[in-house]
Amino acid sequence: MLRYFFKRLLSLALSLLAASVVIFLALEVVPGDPAAYMLGLNAQEDTLNALREQLGLNGTILERYLSWAGGLLTGDFGISYTYRTPVADMIGDRLWVSLPLALYALTLSTLIAFPAGIWAASRRGSYVDAGVMGVTQLGVAIPNFWFAMLMVLVFAINLRWFSAGGFAGWDEGFWASIKSLTLPAIALALPQASILTRVMRSSLLDTLGEDFIRTARAKGLSKGQAMWRHALRNALIPVLTIMGLQFSFLLAGAIIIENVFYLPGLGRLVFQAISARDLIVVESVVMLLVFAVIMVNFSVDLAYALVDPRLRGRR
Amino acid sequence: MNLLLQSRTLIPGAILTVIFAGAAIVSMFWVPYDTTVLDIANKIKSPSFAHPFGTDQFGRDILSMIMVGARTSIAVALVAVGIGMVAGVPLGLAAAARKGGLLDEFIMRMNDLVFAFPSLLIAVMITAVFGASALNAIIAIGIFNIPVFARLTRGAALSLWSRDYIMAARVAGKGSARISLEHILPNVSNLLIVQGTIQFSLGILAEAGLSYVGLGAQPPLASWGRMLADSQTMISFAPHLALFPGLAILLTVLGLNLLGDGLRDIFDPKLRRART
Numbered sequence: 001m002l003r004y005f006f007k008r009l010l011s012l013a014l015s016l017l018a019a020s021v022v023i024f025l026a027l028e029v030v031p032g033d034p035a036a037y038m039l040g041l042n043a044q045e046d047t048l049n050a051l052r053e054q055l056g057l058n059g060t061i062l063e064r065y066l067s068w069a070g071g072l073l074t075g076d077f078g079i080s081y082t083y084r085t086p087v088a089d090m091i092g093d094r095l096w097v098s099l100p101l102a103l104y105a106l107t108l109s110t111l112i113a114f115p116a117g118i119w120a121a122s123r124r125g126s127y128v129d130a131g132v133m134g135v136t137q138l139g140v141a142i143p144n145f146w147f148a149m150l151m152v153l154v155f156a157i158n159l160r161w162f163s164a165g166g167f168a169g170w171d172e173g174f175w176a177s178i179k180s181l182t183l184p185a186i187a188l189a190l191p192q193a194s195i196l197t198r199v200m201r202s203s204l205l206d207t208l209g210e211d212f213i214r215t216a217r218a219k220g221l222s223k224g225q226a227m228w229r230h231a232l233r234n235a236l237i238p239v240l241t242i243m244g245l246q247f248s249f250l251l252a253g254a255i256i257i258e259n260v261f262y263l264p265g266l267g268r269l270v271f272q273a274i275s276a277r278d279l280i281v282v283e284s285v286v287m288l289l290v291f292a293v294i295m296v297n298f299s300v301d302l303a304y305a306l307v308d309p310r311l312r313g314r315r
Numbered sequence: 316m317n318l319l320l321q322s323r324t325l326i327p328g329a330i331l332t333v334i335f336a337g338a339a340i341v342s343m344f345w346v347p348y349d350t351t352v353l354d355i356a357n358k359i360k361s362p363s364f365a366h367p368f369g370t371d372q373f374g375r376d377i378l379s380m381i382m383v384g385a386r387t388s389i390a391v392a393l394v395a396v397g398i399g400m401v402a403g404v405p406l407g408l409a410a411a412a413r414k415g416g417l418l419d420e421f422i423m424r425m426n427d428l429v430f431a432f433p434s435l436l437i438a439v440m441i442t443a444v445f446g447a448s449a450l451n452a453i454i455a456i457g458i459f460n461i462p463v464f465a466r467l468t469r470g471a472a473l474s475l476w477s478r479d480y481i482m483a484a485r486v487a488g489k490g491s492a493r494i495s496l497e498h499i500l501p502n503v504s505n506l507l508i509v510q511g512t513i514q515f516s517l518g519i520l521a522e523a524g525l526s527y528v529g530l531g532a533q534p535p536l537a538s539w540g541r542m543l544a545d546s547q548t549m550i551s552f553a554p555h556l557a558l559f560p561g562l563a564i565l566l567t568v569l570g571l572n573l574l575g576d577g578l579r580d581i582f583d584p585k586l587r588r589a590r591t
Contacts, residue, residue, distance in 0.1 A: 015427065018424075023440070027440070029444065137569065137572060140572060141565050143568075146523075146543055146561035149547060153551070252433035253433075253435065255528070256524050259527075271528065271529075279443060289433070290432055290436065
């Protein structure tokens with residue numbers, strides 16, 4: 001187990017290294033001088049140089065990469081070109097919207113998908129099964145930002161149950177914040193819940209076809225008992241992988257949904273930064289999200305190895 | 316024909332796909348109203364006989380906009396799938412031909428790396444660097460398709476390499492490049508077609524999302540995502556502006572997914588259960 005852990009840790013470090021190089025180089029090719037941009041047209045050459053020095057823009061490409069990557073490791077994401085405040089502070093504030101939103105959506109998606117998938121699998125071939133599968137077909141095909149707009153129309157504009165957008169802020173109390181995240185979370189969760197329902201159903205059906213289920217049935221367990229006691233736990237492994245992958249889609253997908261609801265999260269930060277050509281902010285947010293994706297997948301892999309010793313031998 | 320009817324999803328999927336592909340093709344020669352001409356006198360009209368889907372804030376006919384938008388969506392998604400296949404399939408074939416080799420290892424690591432970037436983030440980075448355009452949306456979606464096809468091809472090819480007829484081809488003196496092209500590729504093509512329809516539908520969703528946030532097609536190019544973005548501020552008094560482009564996306568994606576499911580059932584009945 002320890003050997004497996006260190007092997008995975010090494011590959012984690014390599015992925016992070018490669019990702020950071022790609023992101024750094026991608027934004028390195030952008031023409032233009034941020035220092036000139038910040039100071040305007042009439043800046044003196046020596047002021048420009050001083051600012052470049054302060055922003056870490058002087059030096060070779062390797063030096064700049066090392067200082068950027070070193071900064072990331074110590075939580076110093078640099079200074080925003082437009083707001084002149086530390087990027088880390090800007091991201092920190094926004095993270096408190098995006099992260100709860102993603103977690104909320106993941107919770108909803110799980111709460112929908114588990115019962116729906118189990119229900120469909122236990123009534124395989126029935127109208128229930130066909131109905132659940134039909135709904136998931138729609139859920140996968142519907143653009144979630146459009147679904148979000150329709151929900152705003154129905155629940156915010158017509159019924160006035162929710163506000164059409166904006167974020168209450170955690171200072172306003174837990175429930176007020178949760179309420180303003182509810183419609184966005186439902187919109188985000190819908191396609192993910194559909195996919196997860198299908199995974200849950202097919203994984204459970206596969207497990208129900210295994211020999212050990214037949215054994216359980218042969219020794220006298222009912223169909224339901226065999227499913228709850230033996231099949232479900234074994235069917236969860238592929239479901240957990242997909243959940244891990246989905247978390248990253250939720251974080252990234254939030255970028256679009258935040259725009260529908262004018263939520264002050266990472267997504268809106270990125271778009272403001274793109275239109276202001278504030279590339280260091282874009283760079284940091286992208287790196288942060290990629291970091292989250294890689295970490296989540298790493299944790300899922302480890303969780304597997306803990307649950308299922310057979311997986312430790314393989315890559 | 317009997318086989319065609321066995322799949323319940325193939326026919327409805329094919330019908331929806333043909334409708335939208337047809338609308339896109341027809342729009343190249345004819346649309347009910349010119350979408351580049353503004354008609355302010357007729358702005359934001361509800362659906363009527365003259366304008367079955369109504370008109371937008373500039374008096375443009377929504378039906379015509381949707382037809383032209385179909386062209387944008389389909390073109391972007393099709394080229395993106397093309398990029399994924401053209402780059403991904405050879406990589407997958409090469410990786411499978413030298414399983415466990417340095418090339419295989421390199422290709423699979425690169426794949427993992429691309430997978431760590433959600434496609435939306437790739438698009439965000441590309442637009443941050445090169446600006447927003449339909450072309451950059453294509454590139455962003457296309458890049459994400461490469462590892463999908465590379466991985467699928469490698470997996471399928473690996474299982475073929477252990478077959479007897481491949482061994483026979485080897486004994487006959489064929490090199491691995493020739494075997495890959497002449498024997499492996501034809502046998503994985505069914506899988507590639509099925510995955511192609513699925514990636515196609517994902518591409519349409521991705522294009523719509525990117526255009527919605529302004530990272531995809533730019534005006535005056537009509538695009539379903541942009542139409543939705545424009546309709547958002549008017550949704551309380553003109554919901555039809557948001558309804559029809561959204562339905563167009565939903566039905567196109569649904570059609571492609573059903574078509575993909577149906578094709579898979581026909582090509583390989585064993586896989587029926589496997590798709591999630």
